[in-house]
Amino acid sequence: xxxxxxxxxxxxxxxxxxxxFAALNAAYLVWLERKEAAHMQLRIGPKEVGPFGLLxxxxxxxxxxxxxxxxxxxxDPILFMIAPLMIMVPAIMSFVTIPFSETLVxxxxxxxxxxxxxxxxxxxxxxxxxxxxxxxKYAIIAAARSVSQNVAYEIPMLITVIAVxxxxxxxxxxxIVIQQGGMFWNWNIFNVFASPLMPVMFVIFFICSLAExxxxxxxxxxxxxxxxxxxxxxxPGMGFGVFFMGEYANILIGCALTVIxxxxxxxxxxxxxxxxxxxxxxxxxxxFTVIWIRWTYPRTTFYGLLNLSWKILIPISLINLILTAGMxxxx
Amino acid sequence: xxxxxxxxxxGFYSLMVGLGITIKAFFQPVVTxxxxxxxxxxxxxxxxxxxxxxxxETGEALCIVCGMCQKxxxxxxxxxxxAKPEGSKKKVLTKYRLNFTTCSLCGICVESxxxxxxxxxxxxxxxxxxxEAFIFDLLKRLKEKNG
Numbered sequence: 001x002x003x004x005x006x007x008x009x010x011x012x013x014x015x016x017x018x019x020x021f022a023a024l025n026a027a028y029l030v031w032l033e034r035k036e037a038a039h040m041q042l043r044i045g046p047k048e049v050g051p052f053g054l055l056x057x058x059x060x061x062x063x064x065x066x067x068x069x070x071x072x073x074x075x076d077p078i079l080f081m082i083a084p085l086m087i088m089v090p091a092i093m094s095f096v097t098i099p100f101s102e103t104l105v106x107x108x109x110x111x112x113x114x115x116x117x118x119x120x121x122x123x124x125x126x127x128x129x130x131x132x133x134x135x136x137k138y139a140i141i142a143a144a145r146s147v148s149q150n151v152a153y154e155i156p157m158l159i160t161v162i163a164v165x166x167x168x169x170x171x172x173x174x175x176i177v178i179q180q181g182g183m184f185w186n187w188n189i190f191n192v193f194a195s196p197l198m199p200v201m202f203v204i205f206f207i208c209s210l211a212e213x214x215x216x217x218x219x220x221x222x223x224x225x226x227x228x229x230x231x232x233x234x235x236p237g238m239g240f241g242v243f244f245m246g247e248y249a250n251i252l253i254g255c256a257l258t259v260i261x262x263x264x265x266x267x268x269x270x271x272x273x274x275x276x277x278x279x280x281x282x283x284x285x286x287x288f289t290v291i292w293i294r295w296t297y298p299r300t301t302f303y304g305l306l307n308l309s310w311k312i313l314i315p316i317s318l319i320n321l322i323l324t325a326g327m328x329x330x331x
Numbered sequence: 332x333x334x335x336x337x338x339x340x341x342g343f344y345s346l347m348v349g350l351g352i353t354i355k356a357f358f359q360p361v362v363t364x365x366x367x368x369x370x371x372x373x374x375x376x377x378x379x380x381x382x383x384x385x386x387x388e389t390g391e392a393l394c395i396v397c398g399m400c401q402k403x404x405x406x407x408x409x410x411x412x413x414a415k416p417e418g419s420k421k422k423v424l425t426k427y428r429l430n431f432t433t434c435s436l437c438g439i440c441v442e443s444x445x446x447x448x449x450x451x452x453x454x455x456x457x458x459x460x461x462x463e464a465f466i467f468d469l470l471k472r473l474k475e476k477n478g
Contacts, residue, residue, distance in 0.1 A: 040353045042362045296353040297346070312339060 014106035018095040025252055026245035027057035029287065036288070037295045067237030072134065075234065079133030083231075084239050086126030087246030090119035094253045099174040101266045101276040112173040113161065116257065120212065123250060124150040127214070127221055127231055130243070134234035142230030145302060146214060146221035152306055153218075156313035157208035160201050163317070163324045164261050167194040177265030184269035189262040193331065195324040197316070202262045204313050206286075209254030211305070213247065216294035218305055225299070255286035373453040380431050381440060382452040383424075383473045390477045392470065393448035396422040400440035400449060408433045409440060424470060431457075431465040 031046065031053065038045030046053025071077050097112035099105040109115060124147055131143020167188065168176045180187050188194075189202045211218040222230040232240050259265055259282045266279040300308070364371060373379075383392045396413030412426040441449055459465060 036357070039361065040357045042356060042359060044361050044363045044365075292350065292353060292357075296349045 011106075014096070018106060019092060022092050022095060022249045022252070023245065026248040027061060029248045029251070029291075030060070030244070031057050032287070033291050033294075036291045040292075040295045061241065064238050064241040069239065070236040072136075072234050075135040076133040079129045080234075081239070083126050083130030083133055084235070084242035084246065086122055086129065088242050088249065090122045090126075091246050091249035091253055094119050095249075097173055098253070098256050099177055099260065099265060100279050102174065102178070102274070104276055105174060108172065108174050111171045113165065113171040113176075116253065117158065117161070120250075120253070121150075121154070123212075123246075126246075130235075131231040134231070136234050138227040138229075139231045139233050142221050142223065142227050142233075145223075146231070149211060149214075149218065149220050149302075149305060152309040153208045153211035153313075156204055156309060156317040157212065159314070159317040159321050160205045160208070161261070163195065163201060163321050164188060166321075166324055166328060167191065173260050173265075177260055177267060180264040181267050181274070182271050184264065187262065187264040187267070187269075193327075195320055195327055197320040197323060198262075200316065201320055202258070204317055205262065206258055207308075207313065209258060210290065210293065211309070213250040213254050215247075215251060215290055217297040217300050219294075219299060220302060220305065223299060251287060251290055252283070255283050255290065258286055259283050370456075373455060377451065377453055377455070378436050378438060379452040379454045380429060380434060380436070380457075380467065381449045381469070383427060383469050384448050384450055385473060385477065392424050392427075392473055393446050394424045394427065395446055395448070396424050397445065399443045399445065403439045403443045405437060405439065406433045406435060427469040429467045429469055431467055432462055 034056075035045040035053070046056040049055045049059050071080060094116045096106045097109050097115055099108070127146045127150075128143045131139040131141075131146075164176075165171060168179055170176060170179075176188075184190065189199055191198050195201070214221040220230070222232055224230070227233070232243055235243060256279075259279065263282050263286075264278075265282075266274050266276060268274045268278050383394060385391065386393050394411075394413075396411060398411055401407075401409045401411045408430040410426065410428040410430075411424070413422040414425050415422050438451070441451065457465070
């Protein structure tokens with residue numbers, strides 16, 4: 001008993017749990033994406049391997065793992081191999097502070113929010129090194145694009161987060177959720193007494209998290225109709241597989257943050273039985289929406305993308321920041 | 332200024348309309364047909380290669396071996412032969428060969444057939460390894476159909 005309750009066992013259990021959660025989700029979000037895309041186009045999607053095609057991700061994984069890890073001539077082998085890990089590792093690290101429920105959190109850090117954004121910025125570096133290391137012109141174009149995109153979208157995202165942090169007064173994710181307890185009008189998205197622009201903030205944060213994770217309609221890093229596969233062009237087998245898993249893990253982190261900051265985390269909308277099930281329900285509704293958005297809109301142009309950030313998202317989020325500060329001072 | 336906000340709200344509204352269209356499609360029934368496992372019934376006016384019409388009573392071919400189809404065929408892909416059995420007044424079909432490699436499916440043979448003894452089949456998934464696979468013995472097909 002002494003051994004079981006020790007810190008090392010706890011750390012190991014959460015380590016295995018977090019990696020399993022990230023990997024399982026990455027695998028099955030691919031399945032969800034293919035199914036959802038298919039049904040939106042009146043098709044069936046994967047159905048042959050297992051019931052409803054549920055074994056398809058496993059078969060895909062085996063196929064990717066048995067492929068030769070081929071490093072193209074002329075590329076930087078170290079950067080080339082490190083880049084996928086730099087996408088995957090920060091995503092898994094970020095899961096450490098995500099509160100799945102009041103007690104189900106690996107490390108309840110006081111600066112959890114800050115930590116997640118610190119790790120999220122490593123993500124860009126991974127994309128840049130991957131593009132540079134492959135020594136491929138398409139990959140380099142995509143890397144340059146994704147860096148300027150991520151820089152542009154980190155600003156409104158962080159300004160929005162600053163407004164939320166000013167309201168909650170803490171960077172601890174679990175405390176942010178606890179403050180949103182009770183009925184659903186206590187959630188930050190409906191907190192119009194703190195700032196009347198709060199629903200708009202939610203939309204801005206969601207758009208920014210789409211752009212940060214390089215999801216359509218902002219998938220400049222993998223613009224398959226223009227740049228073959230963008231930075232993934234030269235990656236063989238599991239190198240590509242890890243990139244892909246990292247992308248889905250990042251989507252999960254983005255959606256989890258949106259749920260925690262705006263939609264009340266593990267709190268129930270009606271104040272009954274708060275817990276991990278409400279968190280997962282909200283999380284997967286948002287993930288569904290992300291995929292839904294991908295299969296609705298075509299890719300934006302690069303100028304459209306930067307214009308949206310600099311001309312619309314940043315001014316509005318700045319106005320909201322000033323408004324929130326004023327409201328907090330007055331009331 | 333009003334154009335700035337007009338663009339934002341107009342754009343946001345049109346994005347929502349787009350999302351509405353895809354979610355409606357999401358809940359609609361799928362139209363994919365799992366082809367080898369299931370297939371559509373061909374429409375009644377589909378024109379496949381010709382086949383012989385059996386007599387509803389005896390199951391034998393209605394053909395009277397007049398040879399009109401053979402004479403009218405622009406590409407000459409039909410060969411008909413018949414024989415008069417002992418004591419019978421009518422000719423009986425002994426051979427009906429269709430060379431489908433040259434047939435253009437014009438349908439003149441079906442039109443010219445007085446007793447309506449040939450019609451279009453509904454076969455559409457024809458594939459074969461050799462040219463000879465498309466020289467059909469329609470009499471044999473009719474017998475196989477009758478069992």
